[in-house]
Amino acid sequence: MALIVHKYGGTSMGSTERIRNVAKRVAKWARAGHQMVVVPSAMSGETNRLLGLAKEVSPAKQTPEMLRELDMIACTGEQVSVGLLSLALQAEGMQAVSYNGWQVPVKTDSAYTKARIESIDDAKVRADLAAGKVVVITGFQGVDEGGNVTTLGRGGSDTSAVAIAAAMKADECLIFTDVDGVYTTDPRIVPEARRLHTISFEEMLEMASLGSKVLQIRSVEFAGKYRVPLRVLSSFTPWDISVEEEAKSGTLITFEEDEKMEQAVVSGIAFSRDEAKVTVTGVPDKPGVASLILGAVADANIEVDVIIQNVSQNGKTDFSFTVNRNDYQRTLDLLRTQVQPATGASDVVGDPKICKVSIVGIGMRSHVGVASKMFRSLSEEGINIQMISTSEIKTSVVIAEKYMELAVRALHKAFDLDASIPAIDEAKA
Amino acid sequence: MALIVHKYGGTSMGSTERIRNVAKRVAKWARAGHQMVVVPSAMSGETNRLLGLAKEVSPAKQTPEMLRELDMIACTGEQVSVGLLSLALQAEGMQAVSYNGWQVPVKTDSAYTKARIESIDDAKVRADLAAGKVVVITGFQGVDEGGNVTTLGRGGSDTSAVAIAAAMKADECLIFTDVDGVYTTDPRIVPEARRLHTISFEEMLEMASLGSKVLQIRSVEFAGKYRVPLRVLSSFTPWDISVEEEAKSGTLITFEEDEKMEQAVVSGIAFSRDEAKVTVTGVPDKPGVASLILGAVADANIEVDVIIQNVSQNGKTDFSFTVNRNDYQRTLDLLRTQVQPATGASDVVGDPKICKVSIVGIGMRSHVGVASKMFRSLSEEGINIQMISTSEIKTSVVIAEKYMELAVRALHKAFDLDASIPAIDEAKA
Structure with a gap:
């Protein structure tokens, strides 16, 4: 039995049908005996819709007071996602409970719209896991010292997932996305591009900072700092492939610089x-x-x-x-x-x-x-x-x-x- | 200077243009020297959209665990509204800050989807008012002892507004809606129906329980219990009518059974x-x-x-x-x-x-x-x-x-x- 964090991106959560599929996939892992924490993004398009509304009422958004309200608005997309995913898990017969960042709490600084995580309290989550529940936590969100809602900025759900995995000392953090791993380069440019089974943390960091959009760079930095084993894989494989097979799919971001990796001059x-x-x-x-x-x-x-x-x-x-x-x-x-x-x-x-x-x-x-x-x-x-x-x-x-x-x-x-x-x-x- | 609570319904908050108008109306009251607390509903249609999504992932919704998740999802409509209204107020040059129920906090029991308010802490709101801010608080929402999000059930924003007015000892609670007051009967049935300038609390209670949909019955009960002066008025008058004129418009729900009212046999x-x-x-x-x-x-x-x-x-x-x-x-x-x-x-x-x-x-x-x-x-x-x-x-x-x-x-x-x-x-x- 391992403690596993799954993160699902906006496309994976893009419709209620897809959310039901995510629930089936998570339930499969839980039934295989793992303790499961899930961090979903907002449904695709939702954050843009919300920020569009904000722009309509207030084209300017400069002051900290305005940014505070933007975070209040933007973070609701993730709140809806955790509720829907918990309901879908319950419909699958699982015990599930959802939390906003402030409920965990995921504490951040007060830099609205680009806050940084300062600490995560694992007590509540650990108690739920011990009681056999799947815990679903909002990505992107946090709460500052004054009890104000904050967000981590675009792509922040990756960072949330890695930070939660670090705080929980999870065995692995699986980032489910719409691509099936990290490629030698973008397959849309080079059809011969090949998926990497492993990539070193440092290479991933360079790839992310140089324009590869698979993972948000801050999440990679976080994974490096806390040595969180991270795997990027697809949420569009059939949900019922075996846990064993799924656990080996995608690309593992590794911290071991073994002989094998030394041989690949350019990854x-x-x-x-x-x-x-x-x-x-x-x-x-x-x-x-x-x-x-x-x-x-x-x-x-x-x-x-x-x-x-x-x-x-x-x-x-x-x-x-x-x-x-x-x-x-x-x-x-x-x-x-x-x-x-x-x-x-x-x-x-x-x-x-x-x-x-x-x-x-x-x-x-x-x-x-x-x-x-x-x-x-x-x-x-x-x-x-x-x-x-x-x-x-x-x-x-x-x-x-x-x-x-x-x-x-x-x-x-x-x-x-x-x-x-x-x-x-x-x-x- | 008075402490005034405004409540705006879903139709009044139905578009970003309407939200900007609400902001102008509130700013007008604040500039007239009043301390303002505003309680907006979700944008019209939003709660139904959210509950529709929930139904798609989980047609059944019976257990308390499921109802908890429904509340998590449904209450985001109000969170978006308070953020948007605060932004719109800031765009009007006002200082404004928004709070969710849990941030005030508005404490309720744990009866998810139909929670009852137990207490409201007025300290934070009072401090903001003293600092010259307009305070925008979610309707419909609360938080239970365990830190779980609750909702008060359909139409609960009226109840939130009245409860907040009671807790703040507000001078008056103005319920802005899409009708311009309480009528002798529904004008769609009887074109000769007449708007009442005043109606007694007990009459309003009977009218609400007998099918008049102007106010949610629980909000009237609450107003009666805490003797909150309540006024129902339209949010579709021009926003720039004078505060004096607006303060006398609509229908006042009163607790004084004066001679005048005794004379009206049937209201x-x-x-x-x-x-x-x-x-x-x-x-x-x-x-x-x-x-x-x-x-x-x-x-x-x-x-x-x-x-x-x-x-x-x-x-x-x-x-x-x-x-x-x-x-x-x-x-x-x-x-x-x-x-x-x-x-x-x-x-x-x-x-x-x-x-x-x-x-x-x-x-x-x-x-x-x-x-x-x-x-x-x-x-x-x-x-x-x-x-x-x-x-x-x-x-x-x-x-x-x-x-x-x-x-x-x-x-x-x-x-x-x-x-x-x-x-x-x-x-x-």
Whole structure:
């Protein structure tokens, strides 16, 4: 008997029929002798509907008082979900009870719409489990010290599930979603993409931060911090496949860096279209200029990703960085009105039609020549690299957006990730 | 400066545009110097939508565990409403804060889906009012001792508003709805029906219990118990009419039985179509037979309204009573299978096509001949009276359903309630 946390996403909870299927799946696990905690998201579309209503009554939403009310509204989607899932479980003959975040309680700070979990009291849940109940807890929600409702921000239900699994010291946290695991890259771009049986926590973290949308990055960070074994799997398999089979399906995010994993040099290709590049040209190359430029950007709450500074020529240099494409125009305006006059830079130029493609692999630590193999593959396809950023287990390049698919496919093939090639972890499994 | 509670029904909260209008109306009262607490219902249709979802996942809803989940689901409609209304108030430049029942807290017993309020803590609300905030509290919701969410049952938001007004010792509780007050009878049946400027608490109680749907009966009981001045008025007047004018509009439910009110013999005509009559014929007339019949009906949780027992003939009697039309077939089945064999009654017959028409007036206490005037009016229209039931301030008759409108109109005229006749309270106002 194990203590298992299941998390179901909005698509898995998308209709009452699907909710009944979720209940059947959870009941199957409970009947196999496991203690079950379930964390469902709001039914798909519901959170958007609620925030749409809020926008209609109040287009502005800036003050903490307004954000508090947004959380009050948005978190009801999850409350409806836990009630419906408990009812469906009871209809399956199970004992089930639902809780809102405040009832557990899941305590957070007071940063409305993007709160962070501070503590989770496991006493109530543990008592219910001991009494043979399935416990259904809202994702996304928490309560602050003052008894105000908070939410964790978009995708927060993944984080809730992992945090609850950590607090309960669960044996495994299963994230049921509309894909059947983590792939070497997005199968919509590369049909030959292959599902990974395992991926290391660090690789998953890079994949999530580099644009893979399978798991919310904060949930991966949380899993890493508390070493919660996490599995991503599909809720669209038939609900009555055996628990044994289901327990081995999907992708396990693991903390063991065993020999097997060392052999896979590159585990996956991530990419992101949400990028834009800006360049400040002819900046006088003197100490403090980088912080002057980036300080102004940070003060405007704009997040900067890849940064490069060219070699200086005649005491002047070019300074480039990427920002989220939504922040592109605002960044340009800021640089032109504030930074250019302050630094005496000659010009500010930009390009919103770029993308970032990354190779990720824990094996890069112990293998040389991985980055150069990447650059060679791209050059063979005639793709010009505009910027490069590296870390211990990933290399990212910024290229023109039009080459994105071509680059992803070329790299997927170059690093032997196509499904036609026996996967290392499958060969050993 | 007064402490005022506003309650807005589902129709008044029916769209984001209407919610913005509610916010404007509340802001107007606050700017006039009043401390404001607002209790909105769920947006119209929302509670039905939520309960519809619940029914889809679990057609049965019998156990307390299931009812607990229903409350978890149903109460989210009110939570969305308070959040939206607070946002709309903030957009109007007001300081506003919303609370769920559990946050106040509004403590109830654990009778899920029909909980009763036990206590309301006014400390938090009072502190907010003192700080200049408009406080928006969910109707319909509460929390039990175990921290479980409860609801007060359909129409419970009226009760919430009155209970909060009582707890806060509010100067007046204004129930904003889609009608502009309490009428002498339903204007859809009698176009000459007249709005009452005042009605006594006891009359309102009878009107509510006899089928007038303006106020939920429990809210009237609550207002009576705690002597909360209650006013029913329209939320569809222009929001910018003056506070002075609005404060005098609608119908005030009063506790002062002044001379003025004594003069109105009959204040209103109530009616209900939701009735059915059953008769057990040829019952041996011996002690205990009534309790045998009604005991069986009560055990089946069927509510009985008017009861009559005929004069005995040859040791046998006929026993008739009315039930809600929804319970008609179940009552017949029960009487035929259980009561008839047990009592040796000769037959069980019924009629679902009946209705109940009632005259209500505090003046009936001190006037004789009111009932006989009622019977004479009906007889003049050729309407046969099947059953009669009286209390101190009302007389009800059961008649064939087809005569309902005719009877209501005849009585409305006979008791001088038509709008063409100057109303007593208006004449004195």
